Amino acid sequence: MQSKPIALTILDIISIIVLGVAAYLALVFAPTELVMGNVQRVFYFHVGTAWVGLLGFVVAAIAGIAYLVTKDMRWDRFEVAAVEVSTMFFFITIVLGSIWARPAWNTWWTWDPRLTTAAVTELIYIAYFMLRQGIEDPEKRARFGAVYTLLGGLSAPITFMVIRLFRTIHPVVIGSQSAEAQGGFSMTSDMKVAFFFALFAFTVIFIDLMWRRIRLGSLQEKVEELKLNISM
Amino acid sequence: MSPSPSFFKATMAIVYKDLAAELRSRELLSAMLVFSMLVILIFNFALELDIKVRQSVTAGVLWTTFAFAGTLGLNRSMAVEKDRGCMDGLLLAPVDRSAIFFGKAISNLAFMLIVEAIVLPLYALLYNEVRIFQLSFLGVILLGSIGYIAVGTLLSAMSVQTRTRDVLLPILLFPVAVPVLLASVKASGGLLNGATFAEILTPLNLLIVYDVIFIAVAFMVFDFVVEE
Numbered sequence: 001m002q003s004k005p006i007a008l009t010i011l012d013i014i015s016i017i018v019l020g021v022a023a024y025l026a027l028v029f030a031p032t033e034l035v036m037g038n039v040q041r042v043f044y045f046h047v048g049t050a051w052v053g054l055l056g057f058v059v060a061a062i063a064g065i066a067y068l069v070t071k072d073m074r075w076d077r078f079e080v081a082a083v084e085v086s087t088m089f090f091f092i093t094i095v096l097g098s099i100w101a102r103p104a105w106n107t108w109w110t111w112d113p114r115l116t117t118a119a120v121t122e123l124i125y126i127a128y129f130m131l132r133q134g135i136e137d138p139e140k141r142a143r144f145g146a147v148y149t150l151l152g153g154l155s156a157p158i159t160f161m162v163i164r165l166f167r168t169i170h171p172v173v174i175g176s177q178s179a180e181a182q183g184g185f186s187m188t189s190d191m192k193v194a195f196f197f198a199l200f201a202f203t204v205i206f207i208d209l210m211w212r213r214i215r216l217g218s219l220q221e222k223v224e225e226l227k228l229n230i231s232m
Numbered sequence: 233m234s235p236s237p238s239f240f241k242a243t244m245a246i247v248y249k250d251l252a253a254e255l256r257s258r259e260l261l262s263a264m265l266v267f268s269m270l271v272i273l274i275f276n277f278a279l280e281l282d283i284k285v286r287q288s289v290t291a292g293v294l295w296t297t298f299a300f301a302g303t304l305g306l307n308r309s310m311a312v313e314k315d316r317g318c319m320d321g322l323l324l325a326p327v328d329r330s331a332i333f334f335g336k337a338i339s340n341l342a343f344m345l346i347v348e349a350i351v352l353p354l355y356a357l358l359y360n361e362v363r364i365f366q367l368s369f370l371g372v373i374l375l376g377s378i379g380y381i382a383v384g385t386l387l388s389a390m391s392v393q394t395r396t397r398d399v400l401l402p403i404l405l406f407p408v409a410v411p412v413l414l415a416s417v418k419a420s421g422g423l424l425n426g427a428t429f430a431e432i433l434t435p436l437n438l439l440i441v442y443d444v445i446f447i448a449v450a451f452m453v454f455d456f457v458v459e460e
Contacts, residue, residue, distance in 0.1 A: 068456055090383040128402055134394030144390050147453045151383065151408050154445060158411040162438050166417055 008211055015201075015208040022048070022201035025194035033050040033191075048198035050093040055119065056086025061153035064146035073221075076142035079149060080132075081213035084124040085206060087125045094118055113163035120159050124152040242327035246335025249341065250309065260308050264314045264347045271297045272355065286359055287345045291421030294355065295376070295413055298348060302380055305343045305404060307398040309336065310388040323458060333454040337385040344377050372436065376416030379443040380409055386450040389457045395456070415439045 026044035034038035060082040067075035097115070098108045105187040109115065128148050131192060254260055275293045279285055311335075313319040322332050352373070356364045363369065384405055391400040419435040 068453070120407050120410050127403045127407055130396070131390070131394065132402065134391075134396040134400055136395070140393070143456050143459075144393075147386075147390065147456055148404065150449065150453065151386075151446075154449060155408045155411055155442075158438065158442055158445075159414070162411045162414045162418070162435065165415075165435060 004215075008208075008215070011204070011208045011211065015205045018197075018201035018204050022194075022198045025197050030191050030194035031188060035124055038102055039100055039103050042096050044194050044198040045202075046093055046096040046100060047195065048202035049089045049096065051199055053086045053090035053093055054201045055203075056082040056089065056206065057125070057149075057153060057156070058212075060086065060149045063154075064149040067146045068150075073138070073142060074218075076138075076145065077214050077217035077221075078210075079142075079145060080217060081210050083125055083128055083149065084213055085209045087122065087129075089202070089206070090118065090122055094122065102128040110212075111163075113160055116163045117156060121152070121156045124156065128152065239328055239331050242331035243334045243338065244327070246322070247338045247342070250336070250339035254314075254339075254343070260305055260343060261346060263308065264305045267304055268297050268347055268351045269354075271300055272351070272358075281359065285350065286361070286404060287425065288421075290355075290359070290361060290424055291417045294352070294420070295417050297351065298344065298373075299380065299406070299409070299413060301347055301351075302344050302377075302384060303402050305347070306340055306381075306384045306388040306405075307392075307401050309340055309343070310385075310392040311398065314335060314392045319458070320352070329455045329458060330451050332387065333450060333457070334391075335379055336389075337450075340385050341377060341381045343382055345374070348373055348377065363424050363426075366423065368429055368432075372416060372419045372423065372432075372439070375415045375436070375439045375443060376412055376420075379412035379439065379446055381410075382443065382447045382450050383409055384458060386454060389454070407432055410440050412439065415442065 009077075022044070026041050030041065030044070060079050061192055063075050063079035063082060066072075067079060075205065097118075101110070131148055132141050132145050135144060183190050272293065273392075275281065279289060279293070281289070281293070313322070323329070352364050356362060384401075387404045387408070388401055391397060391404055394400055415435040415438045419432040419439065422432040422435070
């Protein structure tokens with residue numbers, strides 16, 4: 001039995017601490033936004049989870065390519081871990097966004113480019129899991145999974161560009177703002193502290209969860225091997 | 233392997249095989265056609281396609297019909313290869329694997345275009361929509377079909393090897409094909425409502441970008457999908 005590495009335990013503890021600090025900064029430390037009030041505080045975690053959600057999908061696409069080139073099953077475990085963790089984070093992003101959108105836009109959901117792209121991306125990765133479920137052979141599962149993450153990773157940005165042909169109301173807090181966006185604001189320096197710390201915190205949590213998921217994947221494989229040995 | 237006369241010949245041989253088989257059985261085309269008519273019939277009553285509604289939804293109705301009929305055809309065309317071990321025979325042939333992809337893709341595209349060539353005039357007749365017959369509209373239909381079939385052929389080669397088979401294809405294909413469907417609807421809808429060519433240039437460009445990227449990617453990864 002492989003024991004849990006100490007570094008992972010340390011990272012677990014750090015993750016919990018940074019999550020606590022990020023929550024404190026977002027909920028207490030950051031000043032209340034003038035127009036939207038307290039609901040704007042959702043923004044810190046919304047962007048934090050979105051960032052790691054998208055990061056994971058990029059990581060997954062790269063791992064997919066790496067798998068196709070090297071045929072090393074470790075890349076497959078890496079890819080599954082990235083997709084799984086990101087799908088969850090991305091789901092949280094959508095839920096948090098909805099919570100904010102209800103008071104800010106007066107609706108839980110609207111078919112804005114970013115929202116639509118988020119929904120489509122989420123569906124692509126749910127389809128990814130359904131694809132993997134339908135294949136028994138682990139090597140074939142890894143191959144097909146890698147091909148599909150590649151297709152998904154390429155189509156998501158084009159989806160975004162296509163839907164932009166319709167108008168957008170999603171605010172852009174960093175960078176230039178579209179004239180039609182509703183619910184935008186500019187950050188004060190205290191807000192920036194909370195914002196960047198949230199990004200940092202979620203990156204740490206993401207790495208922690210990825211690590212755990214990869215470890216789980218290799219343990220699963222070991223169990224399969226042991227089962228095979230017994231039956232033989 | 234670089235494209236050579238033998239590559240082209242192999243591709244065409246597969247296209248010829250599919251078209252000849254279809255000409256004799258007519259299973260696939262008849263199924264796709266009847267299905268398309270049924271979808272339009274359902275839309276007719278579900279959306280109450282009177283003249284005002286039609287103005288905004290015609291492009292959407294047509295593309296939904298083509299997408300559904302397309303999955304039907306893609307599934308069938310790959311399933312016949314798999315069922316009788318035909319795919320293994322093709323893979324054993326000493327030709328570049330991507331020739332198989334292009335062969336299948338071209339014959340799938342041919343089936344889809346034949347269906348469109350029958351459904352579009354029929355729709356025009358039923359709803360008195362003569363603007364369907366402009367060259368740019370047909371061009372958009374062609375570009376959209378190419379993109380849809382390129383990804384569809386690749387994914388159907390994948391889904392046919394899974395346990396859930398034909399159930400899985402639309403689930404895999406639709407989210408990835410969203411850009412192609414949206415851009416096509418936007419461009420063809422614009423044309424039907426009297427937009428000029430310049431006005432639909434953006435969706436048209438995205439359509440071309442999508443086609444180029446996905447044909448290239450499908451060409452590159454098809455090997456990984458069929459290898460045993």
